[in-house]
Amino acid sequence: MEDFLEPAAAQDVRRLALAAEVEPGEAFASALTRLAFEVGLPPSAITASVFRKGTPARQIKHAGNHLGEAAAQDVRLSLGWSKHQLASMTMKRFDGRILEFDKEFAINKSHLWARGTGTRYCPECLREKPGVFLAVWRLSWVFVCSRHRLILRDTCPACGRPIEDLDITDDAIIDPNRCRSLDEDATDGWPCNQLLSEAWTEIPVSADSPILQAQGAILDAIDTGTGIHLVNTLRANSMALLNADAFHVIAGLTGLDATELRSLYDAQDKVGTSPPPESLAMAAVSSAAWRLFYDPEAEVSHLIRFVTFCRPVKKNPKHGGYGPGSAALLLGYWPEVTHPMRGRILRAIDQDIPYTQRIVWGSAVPEQLENTWFVARRRGTRGLLAPTGRDGVNRSPFLPSLLWPTWAAPWSIGTPGEAAALQRALTDAVALSHRRRYAEVDATRAIDGLGRNLRPAMLGTKEQTTALIRQIGELALTLDLDGGQIRYDQRLGLPWDRLIVTPEWKILADLAGELPGSGPKLLNVRRYMYLRLTGLGLGDLPDDWQMSGAKVSVYNEFVLKMSAQLQHAIDDYLIAFLVAADRPEPVTWAPPRWRPDDSPLAPELDDVNLAVLHRMVTRGDVTLKRLSEAASRTENHVEWALATWPRDTGADIECFDWLEAGLALS
Numbered sequence: 173m174e175d176f177l178e179p180a181a182a183q184d185v186r187r188l189a190l191a192a193e194v195e196p197g198e199a200f201a202s203a204l205t206r207l208a209f210e211v212g213l214p215p216s217a218i219t220a221s222v223f224r225k226g227t228p229a230r231q232i233k234h235a236g237n238h239l240g241e242a243a244a245q246d247v248r249l250s251l252g253w254s255k256h257q258l259a260s261m262t263m264k265r266f267d268g269r270i271l272e273f274d275k276e277f278a279i280n281k282s283h284l285w286a287r288g289t290g291t292r293y294c295p296e297c298l299r300e301k302p303g304v305f306l307a308v309w310r311l312s313w314v315f316v317c318s319r320h321r322l323i324l325r326d327t328c329p330a331c332g333r334p335i336e337d338l339d340i341t342d343d344a345i346i347d348p349n350r351c352r353s354l355d356e357d358a359t360d361g362w363p364c365n366q367l368l369s370e371a372w373t374e375i376p377v378s379a380d381s382p383i384l385q386a387q388g389a390i391l392d393a394i395d396t397g398t399g400i401h402l403v404n405t406l407r408a409n410s411m412a413l414l415n416a417d418a419f420h421v422i423a424g425l426t427g428l429d430a431t432e433l434r435s436l437y438d439a440q441d442k443v444g445t446s447p448p449p450e451s452l453a454m455a456a457v458s459s460a461a462w463r464l465f466y467d468p469e470a471e472v473s474h475l476i477r478f479v480t481f482c483r484p485v486k487k488n489p490k491h492g493g494y495g496p497g498s499a500a501l502l503l504g505y506w507p508e509v510t511h512p513m514r515g516r517i518l519r520a521i522d523q524d525i526p527y528t529q530r531i532v533w534g535s536a537v538p539e540q541l542e543n544t545w546f547v548a549r550r551r552g553t554r555g556l557l558a559p560t561g562r563d564g565v566n567r568s569p570f571l572p573s574l575l576w577p578t579w580a581a582p583w584s585i586g587t588p589g590e591a592a593a594l595q596r597a598l599t600d601a602v603a604l605s606h607r608r609r610y611a612e613v614d615a616t617r618a619i620d621g622l623g624r625n626l627r628p629a630m631l632g633t634k635e636q637t638t639a640l641i642r643q644i645g646e647l648a649l650t651l652d653l654d655g656g657q658i659r660y661d662q663r664l665g666l667p668w669d670r671l672i673v674t675p676e677w678k679i680l681a682d683l684a685g686e687l688p689g690s691g692p693k694l695l696n697v698r699r700y701m702y703l704r705l706t707g708l709g710l711g712d713l714p715d716d717w718q719m720s721g722a723k724v725s726v727y728n729e730f731v732l733k734m735s736a737q738l739q740h741a742i743d744d745y746l747i748a749f750l751v752a753a754d755r756p757e758p759v760t761w762a763p764p765r766w767r768p769d770d771s772p773l774a775p776e777l778d779d780v781n782l783a784v785l786h787r788m789v790t791r792g793d794v795t796l797k798r799l800s801e802a803a804s805r806t807e808n809h810v811e812w813a814l815a816t817w818p819r820d821t822g823a824d825i826e827c828f829d830w831l832e833a834g835l836a837l838s
């Protein structure tokens with residue numbers, strides 16, 4: 173043996189005269205130990221010849237996990253293994269894919285349900301290729317042989333002890349195909365020595381078994397680099413299933429027997445800190461967890477809800493967001509669950525949590541839209557989805573204080589109330605919708621504050637409430653994705669003191685076929701322009717433009733009687749006003765409306781008899797009650813409709829270039 177084995181010197185690493193063949197996917201310790209056995213040497217002899225003198229013992233101990241660049245080069249030179257072969261042999265290939273390591277390349281065990289030591293095996297694989305242990309068998313998330321469709325073994329068929337890692341520093345000659353466990357009761361100190369390839373025969377799992385499908389999904393996720401996200405989800409689902417003792421759910425999802433399943437988990441003291449120790453137990457709960465995540469949502473939603481509510485509700489803690497039955501508490505039963513599984517859970521319990529939490533947690537948002545939103549947020553390149561703030565998005569600057577009438581009208585499903593109050597409450601709801609991180613961090617302010625503004629009386633029937641909450645979430649995420657065209661917060665800083673002076677008003681009135689009137693009419697025009705640009709309400713006017721009592725009635729009548737010609741002329745002026753202020757934005761804008769065919773919401777804003785309303789206004793009848801009765805619509809609906817589509821006087825309106833004429837601002 174001295175002809176081809178010598179201790180590796182610090183500067184002299186030579187190719188060993190060995191036929192060091194390695195099988196695809198074989199673990200580093202397996203290949204080294206098998207090579208030593210084939211030439212009749214202990215593994216330590218090969219190891220001493222491969223690694224340079226002075227290589228730290230800990231580095232050699234964790235060689236199966238990771239080889240440093242220098243050690244890897246020594247191994248490649250001495251054994252003739254390629255860089256690609258060697259990279260596939262250590263657990264480092266799984267780093268960031270399904271494993272995480274500490275600074276010294278020991279495997280972190282608890283967070284990802286990883287195993288630090290030991291391995292599983294397939295008897296059929298060992299029968300075909302004696303002594304070849306695959307690296308993936310060391311993963312707790314690998315529990316079935318995809319080739320032979322057999323559940324992997326954890327223990328020796330003779331002594332029943334777990335299979336230990338092959339030790340490349342062992343001074344004894346080791347047959348890697350045999351059990352190396354020592355019998356604690358034996359006096360001779362000999363290992364078990366059972367051939368691991370000789371085990372009882374088991375029936376392979378069926379080709380369409382959820383266990384096999386789940387295993388395939390996990391292996392695919394490892395290959396594509398998404399394994400950590402998947403196993404985090406499967407771990408959360410598994411913990412929820414086991415902590416709820418939902419063995420009949422696991423059985424129903426896997427086709428296994430519920431009674432036998434229960435016995436597999438009896439020995440586990442605390443669910444969550446480590447994975448189920450047996451491969452069959454791991455296979456069962458993992459495949460059930462995978463089906464909750466992968467199967468069509470409509471088919472498993474009732475099971476997700478059952479598992480969530482399978483345990484008694486805890487007492488209400490001080491922090492209101494985690495009270496009995498709250499979304500935060502219920503999600504806690506699925507530890508560290510993330511998107512998209514978290515969305516599935518929230519949609520499953522949507523009808524069981526308060527309406528304010530349904531809004532903030534976005535539990536009624538459709539799955540497809542939510543998935544699109546999360547993909548866009550991860551990339552941070554679409555619409556408002558830039559990586560800022562706790563949620564990665566702040567849509568509030570793009571929302572008017574009073575929600576767009578085209579959206580507010582169909583959402584007016586509850587007890588009639590003051591239009592501006594309803595619009596403000598709905599804007600708050602859209603601003604807070606799907607703000608899950610915000611809800612987790614500051615649930616009391618987010619949820620309770622929303623409840624003070626959007627009261628239950630505003631929500632209509634149970635069916636209408638669900639439809640409204642869903643549309644609130646849809647609008648919020650769509651605004652995030654597509655962006656808004658107006659920054660309302662920045663408009664507050666426009667030079668309002670230079671907004672339409674008297675000479676300009678006279679020109680504008682003449683263009684619209686209006687009498688300029690006295691000073692109060694110009695003031696109402698300024699108020700109207702201010703509110704039209706800012707999206708604010710009457711109570712938000714600047715101090716100099718504030719009004720009360722009869723002046724409010726006069727202003728409201730001015731808006732109701734406004735003609736389309738005057739509104740058009742005002743908008744022409746405001747476009748120039750914005751350009752002169754270096755804010756080239758539209759005067760007004762609202763996201764396009766959509767509505768399901770069977771929606772139980774209120775009529776759309778344009779679903780109103782405008783001809784009747786315009787005739788009445790032209791006659792001077794501007795009493796909202798009579799207008800409402802004539803149009804068979806609420807007073808709010810009538811008010812919003814007339815503000816959006818004023819009456820047409822039939823007069824032609826001339827074009828006028830305010831910037832060229834010398835706008836006061838310029």
